[in-house]
Structure formats: structure tokens, C-alpha cells
Amino acid sequence: MPSVAAESAEVVIVGGGLEGAAAAWALSQRGITDVVVLERSTVGAGMTGKSSGIVRCHYGVSSLAAMSAVGLEVFEKAEEIFGVDIGFRQTGYVVGVGEPNVTNMRASLAAQRAVGVQTEEIDRSDVAKMWPVADLEPFAAFGWEARGGYGDAYSTAQAFAASARAAGVRIRQGALVTGLVVEHDRATGVRLADGTTIAAGTVVVATGVWTQPLLARYGVDVPIRVHREQIVMIATGVDIGPVPVFSDLVSLQYVRPDVGGEILFGNSDLSEPEIVDPDDYLNRANDEFVDLTVDKISARFPGLPDASISSSYAGCYDVTPDWNPVISKTDVAGLIVAAGFSGHGFKIAPAVGRLVADLVVEGRSSDPRIPETDFRLSRFAEGEPLTTQFPYVGAGEMR
Numbered sequence: 001m002p003s004v005a006a007e008s009a010e011v012v013i014v015g016g017g018l019e020g021a022a023a024a025w026a027l028s029q030r031g032i033t034d035v036v037v038l039e040r041s042t043v044g045a046g047m048t049g050k051s052s053g054i055v056r057c058h059y060g061v062s063s064l065a066a067m068s069a070v071g072l073e074v075f076e077k078a079e080e081i082f083g084v085d086i087g088f089r090q091t092g093y094v095v096g097v098g099e100p101n102v103t104n105m106r107a108s109l110a111a112q113r114a115v116g117v118q119t120e121e122i123d124r125s126d127v128a129k130m131w132p133v134a135d136l137e138p139f140a141a142f143g144w145e146a147r148g149g150y151g152d153a154y155s156t157a158q159a160f161a162a163s164a165r166a167a168g169v170r171i172r173q174g175a176l177v178t179g180l181v182v183e184h185d186r187a188t189g190v191r192l193a194d195g196t197t198i199a200a201g202t203v204v205v206a207t208g209v210w211t212q213p214l215l216a217r218y219g220v221d222v223p224i225r226v227h228r229e230q231i232v233m234i235a236t237g238v239d240i241g242p243v244p245v246f247s248d249l250v251s252l253q254y255v256r257p258d259v260g261g262e263i264l265f266g267n268s269d270l271s272e273p274e275i276v277d278p279d280d281y282l283n284r285a286n287d288e289f290v291d292l293t294v295d296k297i298s299a300r301f302p303g304l305p306d307a308s309i310s311s312s313y314a315g316c317y318d319v320t321p322d323w324n325p326v327i328s329k330t331d332v333a334g335l336i337v338a339a340g341f342s343g344h345g346f347k348i349a350p351a352v353g354r355l356v357a358d359l360v361v362e363g364r365s366s367d368p369r370i371p372e373t374d375f376r377l378s379r380f381a382e383g384e385p386l387t388t389q390f391p392y393v394g395a396g397e398m399r
Contacts, residue, residue, distance in 0.1 A: 022353030050315025060388030092244035093148025133303025237306030322385035
């Protein structure tokens with residue numbers, strides 16, 4: 001017998017993290033405000049706040065590069081759009097590669113420019129001026145995005161949510177969804193922990209690392225593995241001035257400046273993932289990772305002899321087999337999933353929201369640079385993964 005819903009909405013979004021909030025915002029921008037966002041804790045309380053927040057459009061997957069370009073345009077106009085500072089800092093973004101990756105880097109830069117990304121190759125001397133404390137000898141070429149930088153994913157999620165709420169979207173925090181209501185192979189709503197249900201014309205699931213077990217019971221296989229990712233904050237010991245984000249694809253690390261003059265360190269070597277339970281994992285760097293950090297920072301930045309580790313934390317990536325997201329309708333009618341962001345989620349969030357809104361309204365993407373077919377869930381079963389055209393030795397998964 002069908003459930004009797006206590007409430008209804010045109011669209012119910014499960015998950016109040018960055019992507020769910022972005023979807024609510026994008027729907028509200030299109031005049032669709034009969035929307036309920038259900039968040040089990042508070043907006044942005046999950047993995048959103050663990051993001052390293054790097055903004056780059058350097059992708060060998062053209063649709064991802066275009067999504068990042070869309071995101072960048074929103075971040076640049078954030079104060080005008082949202083009326084608040086979302087923490088975006090346009091420091092620039094530099095990527096350095098070794099000799100084996102020079103050809104693919106140049107091809108990738110050209111493909112990025114073809115979808116509207118402002119990117120170019122620069123000389124070692126240019127990078128030396130930006131990062132005078134770095135040893136640049138091992139690099140053979142560098143790519144540069146003057147408009148890149150970093151941001152604050154938590155603040156951005158809050159801004160999306162506030163804008164959506166102001167337009168009339170209902171955001172319910174402390175609302176744990178325990179399941180979907182599926183009738184005749186169609187999602188017709190969701191069920192909450194308190195036993196109530198909310199009827200919906202469309203259900204959007206944006207639950208990140210928690211997506212796979214939620215949807216598996218309805219025959220929707222979203223192939224996500226949960227990877228623990230560690231971050232270390234470093235006190236430089238000297239004022240290094242305004243530096244850009246630096247992605248080092250020789251020793252496989254990335255660093256970016258942070259408030260207060262520290263730098264954030266992350267490891268780009270993803271060859272040995274640590275699979276964890278997203279509700280039970282170590283929320284700090286372990287001893288092995290601290291040693292790795294010391295080794296990599298010492299080798300790449302010899303001009304920081306007095307650098308020291310000030311703190312660390314860890315978060316989790318929701319990783320698909322091809323390291324690219326699922327933003328897709330499913331075999332259950334009325335059910336859309338936006339998950340599996342694999343570390344790309346922050347920079348593309350505005351475009352994710354718009355693509356979700358497109359799928360709700362038209363069933364297809366409104367941006368020809370970002371075909372919805374690229375992100376379809378069925379690509380895995382079809383044996384057609386979304387992979388970079390220009391892989392980098394050792395770091396192709398993230399490019």
C-alpha cells in the first residue's frame with residue numbers, strides 16, 4: 001500500500017553538502033523553488049569541510065575542464081552573486097611536469113583552451129619568481145592559470161544554501177533519510193528516520209561517500225570506494241609572500257597557501273588508496289604520512305629549512321572506477337544521482353548544480369561543452385569509462 005506523505009515537493013535533494021546545496025541553488029536560479037534539501041546533520045558538515053579547495057581548470061577530460069571554467073566564473077563573481085565572501089583567493093595555479101609528460105601537458109593545455117580555459121605554458125624562470133624557495137630543476141615544463149587559486153568549500157556550501165533558502169527552497173537540517181519510496185520502478189519520495197515520508201516528483205541523491213549503500217538496495221549500483229585522504233598544514237618558518245597553488249607532478253604533491261601564512265600539503269600519489277568506513281576513520285595524518293610530507297617538502301622546497309608541521313586532518317574521497325563523477329538519471333525513474341566526485345567536487349560544484357537542474361527540467365545538459373552522457377552512471381556497465389585524453393605518468397587519475 002503506498003505511503004501517505006506528510007509533506008511533498010517538486011524536488012527532494014538528499015544531502016546538504018556542497019553538491020546538494022549547489023543543486024538547490026541552481027534549481028532556484030531557474031525558478032524551481034518547491035524544493036526540499038534534507039541534511040542529516042548541518043549544511044556542509046560531511047566531507048565538504050575537508051576539501052583542500054583548489055580551483056584549477058587543468059583537466060584532460062574536456063567536459064571537466066569546462067565545468068571547472070563554469071565554477072571559476074561563479075567564484076570570481078561570488079560577492080556579487082551571493083553577497084558574501086566565500087573564501088575564494090585568486091592566487092594563480094601552476095603545474096610542473098617531468099620530461100615524460102611534456103607532450104601530454106601541451107596537448108592538454110590546448111584542449112583546455114578549446115573549451116574556454118585561460119591557460120598557457122610558462123618558463124621555469126617565471127615559476128622561480130613565484131616560488132623562489134622551490135627546487136625547480138627536475139621539471140621540464142610548466143602550465144599556468146592566472147585565474148586559478150583556492151577557496152573554502154564550507155563557506156561556498158553555506159552561500160549556495162542561503163541563496164536557495166532566500167528564494168524559497170526549504171532546507172531541513174537534522175533530517176536523516178533512511179530510504180527512498182519506490183513504487184512501480186519510480187522514486188516517488190523519501191523516508192526519514194522519524195518514520196515520516198516526503199513525496200517528490202524527482203529525488204536527487206547527493207550523499208557523497210554514503211551513496212553506494214543507500215542506493216544499492218534499490219538496484220542502483222553506484223560504484224564508489226571511499227578513500228581516506230590526508231592533509232598536513234605547514235608553518236613555513238619564513239614569510240614566503242603571495243605564492244600560487246603549485247601542483248608538482250614530478251614528486252606527486254600539491255601545496256597551496258592558506259590564511260595566516262601557512263601552506264597546505266597534499267599527496268598526489270594515489271597508487272595505494274586507503275579504503276575506509278566514512279563514519280569511522282582516523283581524522284589526522286598518520287606517522288607514515290608525516291614522514292612522507294617531511295621528505296617531499298624538504299626535497300622540493302629547500303628554501304624552507306625551518307618549516308614545521310602545525311596540524312593535520314583527513315577526509316574521504318568518494319571515488320569511482322574512472323575517478324570521475326556520476327551526475328546522472330538512473331534506471332529508477334525520477335531518481336537522479338550526483339556523487340563519486342573523486343576529489344574534483346569543489347571546483348566544479350556550480351556546474352554540477354546546473355547540470356542537475358538541467359536533468360530535472362529538460363533531461364539533458366544545456367551546455368554543449370558538458371554533455372550529460374559523459375557523466376552517465378551506465379558508462380561503467382557499458383565498459384566506457386570517462387578517462388583523460390592526456391594522462392600523466394603517475395597522476396593520470398586526477399587529470
